[in-house]
Amino acid sequence: MSELFPRLVSRESRLALQVGDASWTCAELAGAALLHAAATERSGVRVGDRVAVWAHPSLSTAAAILGNMAAGAVTVLLSPKLGSHELTHIVNDASLKLVFSDSGYPTPREVDGVVCLRERYEPSEGSLRSLEVNDSPALILYTSGTTGPPKGAVITRGNIAANLDALAQAWEWTDRDTVVHSLPLIHVHGLVLGLLGSLRVGGALHYVPRFSPDGIAAALTDSRHDRTVLFAVPTMYHRLAEAAESDAGLAEVLKRPRLLISGSAGLPLREHQRIQRLTGRGVHERYGLPETLITCGVPASHAPTPGFVGPPLPGVELALVDDMRRPINAHDDETIGEVVVRSPSVFAGYLNRPDATAAVLDEEGWFYTGDLATRAKDGSIRILGRRSTDLIKTGGYRVGAGEIEACVLGHPAVAEVAVVGAPDDDLGQRIVAFVVVRPGEDIDQLTALNDFVAERLSPHKRPRDIRIVEKLPRNAMGKVQKKRLLAPRP
Ligand code: MCA
Numbered sequence: 122m123s124e125l126f127p128r129l130v131s132r133e134s135r136l137a138l139q140v141g142d143a144s145w146t147c148a149e150l151a152g153a154a155l156l157h158a159a160a161t162e163r164s165g166v167r168v169g170d171r172v173a174v175w176a177h178p179s180l181s182t183a184a185a186i187l188g189n190m191a192a193g194a195v196t197v198l199l200s201p202k203l204g205s206h207e208l209t210h211i212v213n214d215a216s217l218k219l220v221f222s223d224s225g226y227p228t229p230r231e232v233d234g235v236v237c238l239r240e241r242y243e244p245s246e247g248s249l250r251s252l253e254v255n256d257s258p259a260l261i262l263y264t265s266g267t268t269g270p271p272k273g274a275v276i277t278r279g280n281i282a283a284n285l286d287a288l289a290q291a292w293e294w295t296d297r298d299t300v301v302h303s304l305p306l307i308h309v310h311g312l313v314l315g316l317l318g319s320l321r322v323g324g325a326l327h328y329v330p331r332f333s334p335d336g337i338a339a340a341l342t343d344s345r346h347d348r349t350v351l352f353a354v355p356t357m358y359h360r361l362a363e364a365a366e367s368d369a370g371l372a373e374v375l376k377r378p379r380l381l382i383s384g385s386a387g388l389p390l391r392e393h394q395r396i397q398r399l400t401g402r403g404v405h406e407r408y409g410l411p412e413t414l415i416t417c418g419v420p421a422s423h424a425p426t427p428g429f430v431g432p433p434l435p436g437v438e439l440a441l442v443d444d445m446r447r448p449i450n451a452h453d454d455e456t457i458g459e460v461v462v463r464s465p466s467v468f469a470g471y472l473n474r475p476d477a478t479a480a481v482l483d484e485e486g487w488f489y490t491g492d493l494a495t496r497a498k499d500g501s502i503r504i505l506g507r508r509s510t511d512l513i514k515t516g517g518y519r520v521g522a523g524e525i526e527a528c529v530l531g532h533p534a535v536a537e538v539a540v541v542g543a544p545d546d547d548l549g550q551r552i553v554a555f556v557v558v559r560p561g562e563d564i565d566q567l568t569a570l571n572d573f574v575a576e577r578l579s580p581h582k583r584p585r586d587i588r589i590v591e592k593l594p595r596n597a598m599g600k601v602q603k604k605r606l607l608a609p610r611p
């Protein structure tokens with residue numbers, strides 16, 4: 122039998138996880154996970170049940186995620202910033218048996234009809250054995266589509282192990298490395314790579330609960346760490362570079378990690394160049410989706426290649442296809458195709474959505490990503506954008522325009538709305554809502570529109586910019602022409 126987290130089996134006294142100033146060894150994390158597993162079982166949780174975890178930045182949150190696995194339960198991650206509409210949807214979709222919340226934090230929102238377990242675990246040493254690598258579901262990660270509410274991507278233990286092992290190979294990631302990051306623990310980047318990756322292949326994770334250049338610098342210079350690797354999204358690299366321009370000390374600190382890794386969105390060339398200029402070293406990009414986990418990455422042994430996300434990881438089959446889903450064999454960095462992927466890390470499907478799963482996963486196991494790319498002679502992939510303009514990437518978060526539009530339309534003063542992503546130096550894309558007001562409604566009411574969205578959806582889904590227009594540009598079929606909304610006026 123192969124263990125998912127071998128280091129949590131042997132009661133090791135080395136650091137596993139540091140969150141702010143608090144930390145646990147491997148044995149302490151394993152012990153806390155066992156306490157959680159026992160608590161869930163006392164609450165009636167059985168193998169295969171779904172247990173939600175409010176993803177507070179804390180040691181007990183990590184213990185709950187691991188403890189759920191030990192109990193055979195599937196973890197549904199809840200962002201503490203979830204809006205009321207998002208929470209209602211997830212609760213209805215996931216049929217939760219229990220919700221866990223670290224008692225050191227206020228419970229973000231009550232989950233009607235589901236028992237809430239509130240605990241903060243004390244360290245007690247233990248051994249977390251029998252977390253077998255197999256096809257059982259481990260996580261459900263909710264992810265936005267172009268329209269409709271988010272879908273729950275079901276990720277198995279086997280998906281996680283295969284992906285982390287491929288990344289370990291590409292990045293020469295070993296137990297000497299402490300990962301430093303400040304990403305939310307609800308997505309692949311922060312949770313699967315940052316937390317579970319550190320526990321499977323790395324030495325430890327040093328988690329910075331709230332992103333700031335100073336917080337990242339302090340973690341990277343913590344004397345407990347032998348060597349570090351930084352995981353961040355492009356917005357964070359942008360903010361680190363901005364700060365380092367006037368802080369030579371920070372620029373020095375950014376020279377220290379063994380690797381600077383970027384993903385979740387493309388790192389613009391100007392940020393690559395700025396970091397290179399400030400630190401004399403580059404950023405390694407990698408690319409993935411919740412449904413496939415990470416599929417490409419620039420190997421540690423290669424110099425960073427700005428503009429490219431690297432070749433497919435070991436064990437990943439990647440093809441480019443045309444609109445008819447026919448393979449494109451060009452290796453010319455010019456011919457554009459949709460990225461399709463087959464690997465042991467491709468997910469088990471969307472929860473309760475066989476229709477949506479069939480639309481993206483074919484019978485031979487190929488997943489259609491919706492991302493457009495070219496391939497260079499050496500097999501490196503350059504991501505150019507998405508098939509749909511209705512998927513917005515802001516601060517590294519994927520946001521469906523349709524979900525925001527449906528929410529804004531619920532406001533009584535709104536007659537019509539179109540949501541688009543406008544280019545933004547910091548966020549990559551900034552959410553802009555073009556709104557047609559109902560006749561007779563007071564425009565002043567729209568100042569409350571932002572709060573209206575924030576109550577219902579996560580804060581990062583709020584439009585940064587609301588523009589009142591008389592009508593939306595439509596084509597002959599009546600479809601809104603979003604590209605025209607952002608086009609400069611003649
Ligand atoms: C935001 N704010 C607003 C509005 N929008 N206030 C009023 N109106 C608005 N429209 C508030 C925020 O809530 C926040 O408030 C404050 O303004 C600052 O916002 P912001 O500039 O967004 O900064 P931030 O909150 O510091 O966030 C930037 C961030 C964040 C830290 C880079 O975007 C982030 O954590 N991104 C990571 C996303 C990620 O992990 N993606 C992985 C998924 P307040 O200060 O009160 O909070 S992708 C994935 O997993 C795939 C597989 C992959 O490839 O990795």
Ligand code: AMP
Nearest residue numbers: 384385386387407408409410411504519
């Ligand atoms: P999410 O659903 O938030 O995990 O976002 C997945 C999407 O992020 C992918 O489909 C890509 O469009 C985008 N993405 C992730 N990593 C990169 C990268 N390194 N370069 C460009 N786009 C990326």
